[in-house]
Amino acid sequence: MKRKKRYLCGFILSMVLTALMIMPCYAAVGKDYKFQLDRTVTNKTTEFEVVFANYGHVTSTEYAGARLCVESGNKIIFSKKCDTDGDMKVKIPAQRTGSVLKIYLKDTDSVSNIKTLKVKKLNSILKVKAGKSVRAPKVSVNKKGNYCVYARKGDRLVVKNAKGKTVKTVRYTKTGRKNIPKLSRLSEKSELYLYVQKGNKKSACVVIPKQIDILE
Structure with missing residues (x-):
């Protein structure tokens, strides 16, 4: 009986761990988000689109509470609550050539991985x-x-x-x-x-x- 309980507990634990690994949960530890931009960001760019996906899937309602942030020079120049479509139009002031932009998801508890890119000269x-x-x-x-x-x-x-x-x-x-x-x-x-x-x-x-x- 004890052996069966151990097997059952082990099985339940493995199922829980598997669910945590495959569930696209923003607050989970070790999640790596793939931020894709619809264009090259240059010193003339004031609008672009970001697709934020995890494990190849477009985000869904689990991410509705997070905000998509764009940061330049340690200053947030764009911040908006994510919708359920997995893409967002971003409007920013034109940035200087060589400026570094940081794009990430943020909620009250944590911050995702950060996509860093350098502004290019058109x-x-x-x-x-x-x-x-x-x-x-x-x-x-x-x-x-x-x-x-x-x-x-x-x-x-x-x-x-x-x-x-x-x-x-x-x-x-x-x-x-x-x-x-x-x-x-x-x-x-x-x-x-x-x-x-x-x-x-x-x-x-x-x-x-x-x-x-x-x-x-």
């Missing part, structure tokens, strides 16, 4: 020096959900990803709007930076944010 990512005489491209979305870009005759549209690599170029033989379906596919992998080049002169950039599909 021009250093793109390696583009904008010329005032060249107009930036105009980007819109058509009824099919594809990106259309307006530019002038003789313009060369250049598309770069967040790593500064050129992923698409389009030559305009006439002034007008071109449907470029590939931009939607490219934006699933990276934030995109578009500018127009005419000879040695380049326009300012237009940003297409990275698309993120959030699964419950």
